[in-house]
Amino acid sequence: MSPAAELLSILTFPAIDPIAFSVGPLAIHWYGLAYVCGIMLGWAVARSLVRNEKLWPANTPPCTVAHLDDFLVWVAIGIVLGGRLGYIFFYDLSSVIADPIRAIEVWNGGMSFHGGFAGATLAMILFARRHTIPIWSLFDIVASVAPIGIFFGRVANFVNGELWGRPSNVPWAMAFPTGGPFPRHPSQLYEALLEGLLMFVLLQIIGRTGGFRMRGQVTGCFVSLYAVARITVEFFREPDPQLGYLAGGWLTMGMVLSLPMLAVGLWALWRARRAAR
Structure with a gap:
């Protein structure tokens, strides 16, 4: 195929306005709506899991629906704060040191999944201790619905035209x-x-x-599967420009942060099976 024909075969990026709608001077972005939809849908599915007594040891759910209602605020704060702080420390620390106001510019760099994961984990630990909830069961509930938020977040990244992949000539590649x-x-x-x-x-x-x-099996599966999926996609994703490639031009920060997750996930699976025995 000639260069001209290849250029014409490139899929057109659907230029969607990052702002979903405006209310006076307040602009509502698709990225923010994605977080809200992911958290709310995950909360709804989690409520249905807790109501199904047959899913839990001794047919006794680890917490009540009211607990999940209260936990919604805790996990939302943990995800947002952890995600932003994670991005700053893992990907953009030098820029923030040079210009501290950049730390609150969430539109300039965005969020880190690994940071959001850490923030949500801390929120779960604190909430479980305060309400005497089995921590691994709460981990399992959140892990089972977390992919909903990830899905909406990645779709929002696509809508914003950010975090795109490496150059390619596959038929579905786009500029x-x-x-x-x-x-x-x-x-x-x-x-x-x-x-x-x-x-x-x-x-x-x-x-x-x-x-x-x-207890802990769903958590171990989530952490392990995410790490494997993220490492796989990193081979197709363009690394952040301020970091580039690590270790000779193939390793990325996403891979580095996912390797400990894989180890933790496998340990959680081993621990769950050992505890069951």
Whole structure:
């Protein structure tokens, strides 16, 4: 195929306004709506899991629906604060040191999943201790619905035309407005499908077929599967420009942060099976 024909075959990026709608001077962005939708839908599914007594050890759910209603605020704060702080420390620390106001410019860099994961984990530990809830069961509930938020977040990344992939000539490659003239992998959609949709289906199957009765099993599956999916997609995703490639030009920060997650996930699976025995 000639260069001209290849250029014409590039998929057109659907230029969607990042602002969903405005209320006076207040602009509501798709990215913010994605967080809200992910958290609210995850909360709704979690409530249905807690109501199903047959899913839990001794047919006794680890917490009540009222607990989940209270926990919603805790986890939202943990995700947002952890996600932003994680992005600053893992990806943009030098820029924030040079210009501290950049720390609150969430539109300038965004959020880190690994930071949001850490923030949500801390919120779960504190909430479980305060309300005497089995910590691993709360981990399992949140892990089983977390892919919903990941799915919406990655779709929002695509809408914003950010976090695009590496240059490619695959038939579905597209040129992003901020990615130069080259066609690239729509890696945000790869992540939405792998880390979001596929993981949600798998975790629901695992949890609803006895997984919740072995405390920590769903959590271990979530952490391990996410790490594997993220490392896989990192081979197609363009690394952040301020960091680039690490260790000789192939390793990325996303891979580095996912390797400890894989180890923790495998340990959680081992611990769950050992505790069950």
